[in-house]
Amino acid sequence: MRSRDSAPPQDTEQSNTTGWTLRQIWMLTVACCAVALVVAAMAALNTALPDLARDTGATQSQLTWIVDGYTLTLAALLLPAGALGDRYGRRGLLMVGLLIFGLGSAIPILNDSPEWIIGSRAMAGVGAALVMPATLSLLTAGFPPAHRGRAVGIWSGVAGSGAIAGLLVSGLLLEKWSWHAIFISLAVVSALIFVTGFTISSSRETERPPLDLPGTALIAAAVGLFVLGTIEAPQRGWLDPVVLGLLVGGLAAAAAFALVELRRKRPLLDVRLFANRAFGSGSMSLLLQFLASLGLFFLVVQYLQLVLNYSPLQSALALAPIAVPVVAMSAVMPMLIPHVGLRPLLASGSALLGLGILLLVRLDAHSSYAEVCGPLIVAAFGIGLCTAPATAAIVQNTPDAKQGVASAVNDTAREIGSAIGVALAGSVLAAGYGTHVQPAVDAVPEAAKEPVSSSLAAALQVAEVAGPQGEQLATFARDSFLKGFDEASIVLACVLFAASLLLAVWAPGRKGSAPTTESPKELADVD
The missing domain is CATH 1.20.1250.20 (MFS general substrate transporter like domains)
Structure with missing residues (x-):
């Protein structure tokens, strides 16, 4: 079964003989901007935490969740989000993700209580979970095999450097403005990328198999519980019963996920891929x-x-x-x-x-x-x-x-x-x-x-x-x-x-x- 890409056939043929087309270069640019945005958002607030605590009265626990609420929702939803992109269209998922990310990032501009900021970061994490797999899968479906490796490499380099970009930009913003400027910039940049998203082609599976709901629930629980356990470990200790319960629960859910996926005709993730x-x-x-x-x-x-x-x-x-x-x-x-x-x-x-x-x-x-x-x-x-x-x-x-x-x-x-x-x-x-x-x-x-x-x-x-x-x-x-x-x-x-x-x-x-x-x-x- 092959992915359907809306790029004209002559673009693919030309890219095989003369290099990348303008359409492919533009798609790579948009994808790299989107993944850089969501990765930068992970690190951007670290530089603002002291100011944020002073202005909002956030406790240390709330500050931790302002940072980690984003990571937790992002990690837990990545695999289901990737499957949705394959099924319904990767560009569409990218656009929805950018919209949710932008709206989530804009909430603290209007209400900056610690509870609302934590909720906004969790919402932005949901959007980021839709964006990240869509950016890479658009490239792998939109570039021919001869040029796919270089495109993936550039994407990977940008994704790997995104955290540094987040620290750098947030540091520059805090030199002149308050921490609100970080949320404003995240919302504005997501809106700009959302607009440019209409200019790139999409791809998806030619068939639409039924959604793997048991697999989706199990993998979200597995990743979410395990990541939550690692988040709590530095404060509680690795041998704390709550931490051990979360880590063991995550591993148990992962084992259940593997067993369920091996028995499904159309699994969310065929775990036999790991045998390669x-x-x-x-x-x-x-x-x-x-x-x-x-x-x-x-x-x-x-x-x-x-x-x-x-x-x-x-x-x-x-x-x-x-x-x-x-x-x-x-x-x-x-x-x-x-x-x-x-x-x-x-x-x-x-x-x-x-x-x-x-x-x-x-x-x-x-x-x-x-x-x-x-x-x-x-x-x-x-x-x-x-x-x-x-x-x-x-x-x-x-x-x-x-x-x-x-x-x-x-x-x-x-x-x-x-x-x-x-x-x-x-x-x-x-x-x-x-x-x-x-x-x-x-x-x-x-x-x-x-x-x-x-x-x-x-x-x-x-x-x-x-x-x-x-x-x-x-x-x-x-x-x-x-x-x-x-x-x-x-x-x-x-x-x-x-x-x-x-x-x-x-x-x-x-x-x-x-x-x-x-x-x-x-x-x-x-x-």
Whole structure:
């Protein structure tokens, strides 16, 4: 079964012989703008949380859900959204998603109570879940196989750099305006992309199989419960009964989903796709890459702002160089797959990303920007080596008619990895900081013990009003943070080194990396 694309046949033929057509270039531009918007929205509010808390009176728990409400709804709905695009049309789903995203982003402009902001972010997450798989599946259906890899690579580079763009733009906005400007910009940009969406062609399955409602419910529950568990883990602890219940519930729902899908004639996601080594290793690689990447951002942003005293804008500018090698390498890496195979790209990229994270342990309270930038560039080259090939492996080993689902698998792996990475880095950092700062906690007055032990940011606020002893407290707290920072960096690096070894064994070589159009039942492991 093939996807139906409304692009004229001569466009496809021309693109096979003379390169991309203007129609394809425009579609790629619109798709990249849309995915950059929804990815940037994940990170944009992080720089505004202190101002938002002051203006709205939001508690720490509410601030957490202002950020995580978006991620949770996005991750839980990606797979069902991808299937809807395959069934009803990918451009239509993109347009509906942009509309919901824009309306959700506009709500805080009118009502800025914490409860309404949390609800608006959840609504925007629903829209983002419709947008993300539609952007990639439009490209995979709209580009011929000869040029699909490069288009997917560019999309992947833009998606991988979107979080940095969100931090940078929000930092620029906060230099002149209040945090409301972030929501205004998200709503305006979504409206502009919505208008341009009418100018691109669509694609969908030629048949419309019945919706897999049991599969939809189970996968939404599986991803939602697991991501919620990882969100709660840093505050409650990984062994907390609620956290364990959520994580185990998510895994149980995922197992039930797999069993149900194996028995359905028209499943939401044929889990036998994971038996294909390119598809399976690509999915796992993406999850681990984003686990490490978002953990890296979580650590470095705090280091820049709390230890080196960078402003939100300065910290965003400091991270911006990462985007250059990521985007540049993502455009060409998929074209190397037929020549070298997935194995060397995924394994070496993961190892290089791990090395970049490990080099962070060399940083201290007096490091220069050049010393900070070095590990970031190493990590960026690692990301550039493996992110686009992993995405290409997923979409090239999925039947044409199911590209929406393939795109959703790609996006879901990214979101689950991101949630785990932030939770893991946050938990190790908090535990390390809490252990090393304890001597200072024992020495401060009772009223200051809880804030000093909770975080470096709170400890620095106490130090500001602590009189002559304040500077000593601030120095000790920063040193404690750096020790926890080092421990978290080592943990993330070890995860990537282990992933590199796993991918060196699991990912296929040159012959087994060739794209397949066979059904999942016919897929065989080929090295």
